[in-house]
Amino acid sequence: MPYTRRETFLPFTRPMIGQPEIDEMIDSIHRGWITTGPKCAKFEEELQRYNGVPHCRVMNSATTAQEITMQVLGLQAGDEVITTSLTWVSTLSTVVLQGGIPVLVDIDPVTLNMDPSKLEAAITPRTKGIIPVHLTGLPCPMEEIWTIAEKHGLWVVEDAAQAMGATYKGTKIGGDPRSVMSVYSFHPNKNMTTGEGGAIAFFDEAYLPRIQRLRFHGIERDAWKRQSKEGSVHIDVVEPARKANFMDLQAALGLHQIKQLDGFNARRRQLFHRYLELFRDLDEVMLPTPGDDIHGHCFHLFVARILPEKAGLSRDEFVTALKEENIGTGIHYRPAHVHSFYQDYFAQHAHAMPKDGLPNAEWSGERLLSLPLWPGLTEADQDQVVATIKHVIAGARAKIAV
Ligand SMILES: Cc1ncc(COP(=O)(O)O)c(C=O)c1O
Numbered sequence: 001m002p003y004t005r006r007e008t009f010l011p012f013t014r015p016m017i018g019q020p021e022i023d024e025m026i027d028s029i030h031r032g033w034i035t036t037g038p039k040c041a042k043f044e045e046e047l048q049r050y051n052g053v054p055h056c057r058v059m060n061s062a063t064t065a066q067e068i069t070m071q072v073l074g075l076q077a078g079d080e081v082i083t084t085s086l087t088w089v090s091t092l093s094t095v096v097l098q099g100g101i102p103v104l105v106d107i108d109p110v111t112l113n114m115d116p117s118k119l120e121a122a123i124t125p126r127t128k129g130i131i132p133v134h135l136t137g138l139p140c141p142m143e144e145i146w147t148i149a150e151k152h153g154l155w156v157v158e159d160a161a162q163a164m165g166a167t168y169k170g171t172k173i174g175g176d177p178r179s180v181m182s183v184y185s186f187h188p189n190k191n192m193t194t195g196e197g198g199a200i201a202f203f204d205e206a207y208l209p210r211i212q213r214l215r216f217h218g219i220e221r222d223a224w225k226r227q228s229k230e231g232s233v234h235i236d237v238v239e240p241a242r243k244a245n246f247m248d249l250q251a252a253l254g255l256h257q258i259k260q261l262d263g264f265n266a267r268r269r270q271l272f273h274r275y276l277e278l279f280r281d282l283d284e285v286m287l288p289t290p291g292d293d294i295h296g297h298c299f300h301l302f303v304a305r306i307l308p309e310k311a312g313l314s315r316d317e318f319v320t321a322l323k324e325e326n327i328g329t330g331i332h333y334r335p336a337h338v339h340s341f342y343q344d345y346f347a348q349h350a351h352a353m354p355k356d357g358l359p360n361a362e363w364s365g366e367r368l369l370s371l372p373l374w375p376g377l378t379e380a381d382q383d384q385v386v387a388t389i390k391h392v393i394a395g396a397r398a399k400i401a402v
Pocket residue numbers: 061062063064087088090091133135159161162184185186187197198
């Protein structure tokens with residue numbers, strides 16, 4: 001497709017919400033029960049069925065879910081948890097909020113995920129667990145991670161915020177009991193959404209009562225059961241806790257989104273592969289990997305890396321140039337350790353950072369950008385994105401030549 005300037009702004013993502021979701025929300029409103037209730041319970045069952053896990057509990061965000069996993073696993077002040085810097089900061093912050101110390105290992109520059117060959121050097125007597133992050137929806141090399149975790153007696157909690165529908169060795173992410181818990185996000189950018197929302201998937205029923213009460217005031221029983229005909233009116237608070245429950249209005253979205261998830265992901269897959277094809281000859285951009293039979297991608301993000309040394313402009317200049325052309329992009333993510341809080345934090349906790357730093361996370365963090373990708377993106381939109389990117393790069397190269 002030849003370059004033409006886009007007339008209207010194209011966002012990098014957009015939720016796919018249809019009439020069934022809208023009707024289901026209206027049904028909740030008419031029934032008069034809009035907060036946590038029977039639709040939440042039904043959505044939890046659907047999540048369990050879809051992911052092949054015996055227990056799934058929903059709450060207001062993946063960030064809260066991550067915080068609750070750390071509490072339930074009994075993280076104590078000074079306990080260390082190994083993770084990656086190329087993630088959303090909540091992966092680290094929820095450890096810090098419990099008094100724990102996130103210990104960073106570098107990424108594999110091909111996948112952008114945790115490099116398991118770096119793990120053993122990061123383990124100390126204070127290490128309690130590992131949080132792999134399936135960035136972009138591409139699963140981490142879990143076999144290597146589980147083997148190291150088992151050898152050292154560590155738990156694994158998967159940050160599966162971006163990975164609904166992804167598989168590892170044919171099993172849904174979260175569906176392997178070698179990880180004690182996994183956390184999903186239903187934020188509007190994700191492959192399926194409930195507006196905001198998150199969930200913890202887990203196998204051991206013993207965690208159930210605490211997870212339930214930590215999302216709601218430390219009370220063991222849900223409000224809707226208390227207000228039903230059979231329930232007791234009395235409540236008992238057994239520990240102080242946040243209020244982070246999920247609403248039936250959100251579940252109304254989730255119940256219909258989950259039915260469409262495989263279809264959404266199949267369309268994402270098509271578009272992802274089409275980008276790879278359309279960018280095949282472009283040396284100035286490094287393309288993402290589409291996964292394989294073992295690492296079953298759910299194609300949440302198409303993260304390209306712009307190579308300033310070849311393209312003649314930095315990532316930030318590139319993002320600005322594309323915005324001027326009405327093409328939206330995202331940055332997933334600036335490495336956590338370059339945010340100001342974490343710069344100070346790791347200056348004070350130097351042992352939580354490898355001696356040789358995180359060169360791969362930093363190199364990619366300065367170059368990456370997410371291109372428009374969602375199931376409703378048309379081939380024509382995609383052609384225009386590609387033609388515009390080629391146009392911007394050709395313009396930058398022409399300036400260098402002058
Ligand atoms: C890797 C990762 N972890 C955690 C989160 C937090 O999810 P939420 O916005 O539902 O709290 C996100 C959200 O963008 C994410 O991408």
